[in-house]
Amino acid sequence: MLITFQSKAAPDVTMLKDLAGYLLGLVGKRLDVRGVITREQLPGAIERLEAAIVDDKNTEEGSAPLHHTTHANAYEHRAGLSQRAYPFLDMLRQARDQEADVIWGL
Template identity: 65%
Template sequence: MFTRVIEKEPIMLITFQSTASPDVVMLRDLAQYLLGLVGKRLGERGVIRRDELPGAIGRLEAAISEDVTAQAALEALHRSPGNQRESNHGLSQRAWPFLDMMREARKSDADIIWGL
């Protein structure tokens, strides 16, 4: 009899830090996705400079708005008597802590940094 060992990748957490707010910790995949939305790439270390925050916030808010619209349209298509769908954790819920951090950093004229 053969035993197959499946190695799992370690769960990677990314910690975003700013002097303007508490740290925000998220899974690497979500961090990579959110940074892509705001025009950044996830590297070992990185920064969203204070002068980049207004554009980054605008891009993330636009992506959230598009996601909410798409979710509403999808729910309308699937809505029928007796068809109950579980709540979907959309982008707005997953991105909220990061968006809040960016808004606070903008108010305080602070940068956001991260490192692996």
């Protein structure tokens, strides 16, 4: 199932339900039938999501040697949180800058 986030400040962001639920959990929200991140909540939500991205990058860098393969000296690469969260984080930042809410619905 797809979830679409909307704001007057940014283009819509659509993602899979599992990722949407995970990202909302990181910013202190739950994936309900409808929801909102108010303009007052945006600075804290952005801060929490940015901190989670930094933690994920640190974890990924620390475990990179563990994923090293001897075949062709290649590294297994997974899409990190920063890549998956960027469109949502960008929307939150634009909404904060324009003092707009972010809403979603199933």
